[in-house]
Amino acid sequence: MQRPDEAKHLRAWLYVSESRMPDAEADTAIEDIVRVSRERNRHLAVTGALLFTRQRFAQFLEGPEEGVNALKTSILCDDRHQLVTTACWVIQKGRLFQGWSLVYSGASQYMAGILNQVDLGGGAIPHKVCEELAYLIEQFAQTDDLDRKDPIP
Numbered sequence: 001m002q003r004p005d006e007a008k009h010l011r012a013w014l015y016v017s018e019s020r021m022p023d024a025e026a027d028t029a030i031e032d033i034v035r036v037s038r039e040r041n042r043h044l045a046v047t048g049a050l051l052f053t054r055q056r057f058a059q060f061l062e063g064p065e066e067g068v069n070a071l072k073t074s075i076l077c078d079d080r081h082q083l084v085t086t087a088c089w090v091i092q093k094g095r096l097f098q099g100w101s102l103v104y105s106g107a108s109q110y111m112a113g114i115l116n117q118v119d120l121g122g123g124a125i126p127h128k129v130c131e132e133l134a135y136l137i138e139q140f141a142q143t144d145d146l147d148r149k150d151p152i153p
Contacts, residue, residue, distance in 0.1 A: 010092045011065040013072055014133060016058045016118045016125070017081040026054055029080060030106070038101045044070060047097035049137055050104045053112040056120075057081055060137045062095050083120035087130045096138055111136070 021029045030052050041047065044067030051058040059075070061068050076084055097103060105111070114136065117129050125133075 009065055010062060010095065011068045012060065012062040012088065012090050012092045013068050014058070014060045014087040014089075014130075014137065015075070015084050016056060016087060016115055016120065016133070017075075017084040018120050019052070019055055019057060019081050021080050023054065026052075030104075033080070034102060034104045040071070041101040044068075046071060047095055047100055048102060049097060050102060051108075051111055051115070052104075052106060053115055054107050055112065056115040056118075058087075058111070058115055058133060058137075060096070062092060062097065085118060085120045085125060087118070087125045087133055 019026070034050065037050065041061075041063075044063060046061055046063035046067040048059060048061040048063075061071055114129070114132055118125050
């Protein structure tokens with residue numbers, strides 16, 4: 001999926017946001033988000049991971065700058081969440097999620113504890129929390145749990 005000239009233009013965005021979805025609708029809504037995101041990510045040559053704790057989202061996206069920017073614009077306008085707070089916006093040398101349009105992880109008390117440390121809408125996310133989120137995303141990329149992955153043919 002990564003072209004030889006892509007590495008110098010590979011952009012990564014990690015954000016955390018607060019869910020606005022009613023709990024009764026969350027399961028159906030997140031299934032729809034994952035389905036639509038996988039297709040759109042493939043089209044834009046973007047890969048990444050989505051974490052959802054029922055109260056908060058965290059998402060890591062990586063790919064060509066134009067693709068990540070298009071998704072960022074769409075995400076910022078999505079009324080299913082609010083207080084979208086950037087943890088990092090960087091240029092990367094390579095993909096963490098090579099070959100997967102979107103890896104998804106559902107509710108986890110552990111992740112909820114980490115995401116709840118983020119002061120949404122309050123400016124910069126503490127460096128320690130950013131490092132922990134980035135580490136967890138990187139570990140998530142190494143998982144062998146194929147049930148959560150959607151391979152790109």
